[in-house]
Amino acid sequence: MAETSTEGTDTIEALSLVPKAEGRQSMKDFKSDQEVRWCPGCGDYAILAAVQGFMPELGLAKENVVFVSGIGCSSRFPYYMNTYGMHSIHGRAPAIATGLASSRRDLSVWVVTGDGDALSIGGNHLIHALRRNVNLKILLFNNRIYGLTKGQYSPTSEVGKITKSTPMGSLDAPFNPVSLAIGAEASFVARTIDSDRKHLTEVLRQAAAHPGTALIEIYQNCNIFNDGAFEALKDRQQAEEAVIRLEHGKPIRFGADGSRGVVRDVATGDLKVVTVTPENESQILVHDAHAASPTTAFALSRLADPDTLHHTPIGILRSVDRPVYDTQMSDQLDTAIEQNGKGELAALLAGGDTWTVVG
């Protein structure tokens, strides 16, 4: 990717209030003593390893790192991190994390959630966390299925999916989490894949550096109930046509030798995929993750075919600066003290009309 910020957390404004670790950390420091209980072969293992491997790079005091999760397979994640953690209730992690992050700006707060947790039962909290722009990093493990309840269709399952609860095929149109997040005013939206550790780590790096809410959709394979759901993106040959790797400031090209590209349809303003030719090469869209308007990022998110996953963009679709909720909340407290002085309880209680009864 074009931008990296590996110089350490001293330069990351989003983490400037979080105390730093005293010594050098390693991946081992972030592994808890708990036995990991995901199914063998689950994509969650790869994500856990990537996160545990990445955290030392941030160099934060691990007691100031908190993982908050909801309910579902992915939500067991906090138990395996040797940080503070809360495994809460279904769908509510963004709300709980909002209270924590907005009252403790010295913490690095991460939310771990799944497609059912974040988009079904917790959809409301997710969209409101995104629009508020609280300093949270939300890792949304999307396996397009309910795993922990043993295989019902999820809000990201493709139409017609045959599951235990939909023997004749599901009728629900799926959410595209990236489109949803962009529509919910998210300031940072990215997508990555469990098996691509390098890409996943780079996305984590960028998210950690982002001030405000970062939503990272991680395509994650459930080898028990939805195995191979993302095979089109993982199989090297298929991936050439399926995966669009976005890099800020670079023309959006993919396919064998970059033979395919994304251009804007002059008539509709929409985006489309073309075969690159000398004539159209100059019109290939240059990815601008920092564009103020979410329009193009949204259009990019719509290129993916929900059934075949062809033309799935991965990387950082959107990363813009917007006022951060917890910073502003804290600023309001400071302003109130500036304007009215630090609160005096006795004066507050005796405010208004009073009278004295003499004994």
Next chain:
Amino acid sequence: MTSQVSRTAEQADEAVVGEQRKPTGAKDVRRLDRVIIRFAGDSGDGMQLTGDRFTSETASFGNDLSTLPNFPAEIRAPAGTLPGVSSFQLHFADHDILTPGDAPNVLVAMNPAALKANIADVPRGAEIIVNTDEFTKRALQKVGYAASPLEDGSLDGYSLHEVPLTTLTVEALKEFDLSRKEAERSKNMFALGLLSWMYHRPTEGTEKFLRTKFAKKPEIAEANLAAFRAGWNFGETTEDFAVSYEVAPAATAFPPGLYRNISGNLALAYGLIAAARQADLPLFLGSYPITPASDILHELSRHKNFGVRTFQAEDEIAGIGAALGAAFGGSLGVTTTSGPGVALKSETIGLAVSLELPLLVIDIQRGGPSTGLPTKTEQADLLQAMFGRNGEAPVPVIAPRTPADCFEAALEAARIALTYRTPVFLLSDGYLANGSEPWRIPETDELPDLTVQFAQGPNHTLDDGTEVFWPYKRDPQTLARPWAIPGTPGLEHRIGGIEKEDGTGNISYSPANHDFMVRTRQAKIDGIDVPDLEVDDPHGASTLVLGWGSTYGPITAAVRRLRGAGEAIAQAHLRHLNPFPKNLGAVLKRYDKVVIPEMNLGQLATLVRAKYLVDAHSYNQVNGMPFKAEQLATALKEAIDG
């Protein structure tokens, strides 16, 4: 209790404390020991403001008082209709009183709807002041009056004052550059001025209030002041009002101190701020707007200079979720709501029970089920607070008894939550929330010490000698677990809603461990240190009346009546509903009869009967209004005799 109790007519020759305007003395002045006034009008007529102002004048004069605002859920129901009527009742006295009063001595009816909606509560002999301008044929028809009640004799026996309030107000404001409609809006201030004259209320507070309220619109401020003074002068000069009344300050009713008038929701908000200060913790409120709790959110949001964070969440669930998240981080976490919101928060309350973190759940009860009666009062969430969760999830429950008592109840709720690391329910209700009374402002050094100790280091030694931190290792006295907040090195731990192993807090599905943890969580709540129940029984009665929450005023007033009539009756009032005071069982067994009046169908009675096998008798009312003292006295008399 019906008409005003008048004593010897006295000239108002004594200086009245705090009074700015004084009647000239040309008219008769009678002294009363107490008065009940009800202001009633359209939702848009400003009756709540009028009542509030009269209350402030009365409070600053030093009377004891109790108020009952009563308004529809609709912001502006169709004008002139019965559902649109809003009223404000105020009881004030020269002695200590307990309720907003049963029956008004004075009804101010701003239109026919207000008259019709309220006349049934007003006994013959009372004074009725009507705004005759609104008694048009159309307005009368709108509420089903075939003939004008002002003319058909139906108000015979009342002392009727027919005042063209609107016309007089418009006339008084003709010098102002206001449209007729704008001028008419000040008619509530005219009425307030008239009543302020009638009862010798000090006026400087209202004058100051109007100047502040309309600081940016001095013309409107002056117009309202002019209407207010015109109302006063009208009383002073018109022959229709031959008498004015004095109600002396209730100096002997109050212990010495500095006083103010306070509503339940305001007292509760102040109590939360005080609790956070006494605990030396930042206050975090996560809340979603809901009647009648929203005023606590409004109030706390004004006090950010106390380090108070208020978070208006996307829903009730997020409100409590954020409060719980903040509690995990070391804040005093609070969520405020009403019954329907509690229903939505249930799962998170269960999580807080499992996490064993301090959290205050403030439920300002209203009529239910479902949306029910949003602006009316009820006590029907007691069983929801006790049992409304999956699994065995005990939560302490406490209830304030008067508006001012909400302050201390908030401190007590915080004490329990912080000491025992548990969510705590505080059950207020719509009557306490909006009602008001004088409050002796406590000295801040009288407030309880609520400081807590966060965990700082390891609390357990493993067999191999390793020092470790166990998040579920309990204090042997309180059974509370340590509160280790993020940012504390070495205490990194994970907690969650899955059953935890005793001590380590690791996930455990062991049957024996679950059984142990369920019983331990219950034992922790059962073991909360709660003061013994005090019983007021001067005459060795055989009947006990037991109450909880906002029924304190009416029950106590009824008990006074009975004792005044020579009956013996004992009274006790519960602040702690879970756990009950340890002596409650013994108290109940001392009496032949136990009567429990509640604004529900017998929820406390159910608990008491189940726990103590006592044949407690329920007396219930669920009409959205507080009990009336007379009605309760009658019911209690029947219980004594029965």
